[in-house]
Amino acid sequence: MSAILSADDLSDFIQPSVACIKPIETLPAKSSIENNELEISFNSESQPTTAPPAEISLTDCLACSGCVTSAEAVLVSMQSHAEVLSELDSAPALRLRANTAGNIGIENLEDGGRIYVASVSPQSRASIAATFGVTEREAGFMIEQLLSGPKGIKSRAVYRNGFQWVVDTNVTREACLVLGAEEVIGSVIAGKGETKQPAKPILTSSCPGWICYAEKTHPHILPHLSRLKSPQALMGTLLKTTLSRKLGISPDRIWHVAIMPCFDKKLEASREELTDAAWEGTGIRGIRDVDCVITSKELLMLADSRRVDFAKLPRSPLPTRIPFPEARLDSFLFPAARRRKNNVPAAGTSGGNLYYILRYFASQHQGATVETSRGRNADVLEYSVTSATGEPLLKAARYYGFRNIQNLVRKLKPARPSRMPGGKPIGSARKVGGKSTSPDYAYVEVMACPGGCTNGGGQIKVDDPVVTGKAIGEVKSGPQEQKAWLAQVDEAYFSGGESGDDESTSDTPGDVVDGIDPSYIKNNLEHWATTTGLDLERLVYTSYREVISDVGKKVGETERVIQIASKEGGGW
Known part of the structure; x- marks a missing residue:
């Protein structure tokens, strides 16, 4: 990231009917920050140009040049x-x-x-x-x-x-849910399972926008990512x-x-x-x-x-x-x-990773119940599996949207020692005495898009001509209109439960x-x-690694060609 804007200063990359952040190169030279130190103001006078089909669209995509290398853009x-x-x-x-x-x-x-x-x-x-x-x-x-x-x-x-x-x-979502539950239980019960377990809390790895962000801006998060x-x-x-x-x-x-x-x-x-x-x-x-x-x-x-x-x-x-x-x-x-x-709204629209893990863990303890509490906003929810006697057995959470994700990664950031002799550790994830204030979660479902995957950048929007029958710009498409449209998409997502009776495939x-x-x-x-x-x-299983972005750097044509050629056939 450039010196103009640090990763921790970013607000949500995408909100319902709101464009994601513009590239750093197009930010105004001087930005005014009001009230919330985590928000930046945008130059609303210049409108983003219409990108050719299938290229990174600054109005639709999380992967704007704020987090994508030039080779990745190609x-x-x-x-x-x-x-x-x-x-x-x-x-x-x-x-x-x-x-x-x-x-x-x-x-x-x-x-x-x-x-x-x-x-x-x-x-x-x-x-x-x-x-x-x-x-x-x-x-x-x-x-x-x-x-x-x-x-x-x-x-x-x-x-x-x-x-x-x-x-x-x-079909493979079901496989990911089952394997994900085993991974979490393996981390709760030390030594269970043959594979190397991620550090607690385990963080969802199925959202590529979130993974891209973590690999390039917060490498301390990588040991927490689910290996699935x-x-x-x-x-x-x-x-x-x-x-x-x-x-x-x-x-x-x-x-x-x-x-x-x-x-x-x-x-x-x-x-x-x-x-x-x-x-x-x-x-x-x-x-x-x-x-x-x-x-x-x-x-x-x-x-x-x-x-x-x-x-x-x-x-x-x-x-x-x-x-x-x-x-x-x-x-x-x-x-x-x-x-x-x-067809279960409580599972959310991103596949139900967290919901299934909670249900699976509760099923392993007779009389256990799942309790839910809302966090600082609608995209932060905290859960706990409680035994029949009221004892907490497992804590988990859901964090959607980059503003909430930033708060999560700050809590997980390890404290660093002070350079002053006898000084206390420095960092947001500490208490007096250097103890971590990281949340005691076993699992966190993290998704880049507020509202979940039905609000993805590639989805059809309320003002698209196929929906309205009119040209883009002729239909009002403010946050309320997009919110109402997203509710219709969510309703359609949950209509998947109308597909007919299930056949039992249970072996046990x-x-x-x-x-x-x-x-x-x-x-x-x-x-x-x-x-x-x-x-x-x-x-x-897969793996992750720290990635150095070329954002803010001037890359010559020769170097650019070398980068692209080295990526042929795949590579992040």
């Missing part, structure tokens, strides 16, 4: 709906066939094409659902019809290529490892696009830790597990580019599909009935927590590892 701009169409038109797709024994084979390997797979987040489905007045489930069918159906993008494609499978990231991959990353690993092993092809013959609510997910997809080099153990630059990320807005751009009227797409599933090459994982990825229902009666059977999830993960011949820890 990596983000390379992922767009135009890139998806270009890839689909590059060569005939690999043709899959199923024989009488149910085995999947490949044709036209020599033509240079690929297998195309897509994964879709529930938050993106909710954004589409609110826009077109359908349920979250129906929105999922419309997306599947766009990507794979006869009336979708392949109807006007050069090679008539479409996506072979469209999967729901709720995000649902997006875990899905990418599952798809590429299984398909490459079962079909006998290289991972680069599999092309995976993820549809997400957030531009920062493009940064996550570019991490070198999330390539085949990590799970193969080669230690060299590898093939990305997620080749491209597009947002909910860009999904509509994808349809418009092929002159597909999204609103007229069928709201029913495709009649047939080729089975996934591994039978057990096919039933895991495409369950007959959706096990996961996003009474083991189900919040509609998820941990034993079923863990058995399928073990089967995945056995099928691919890879170590499960290498498949589901």
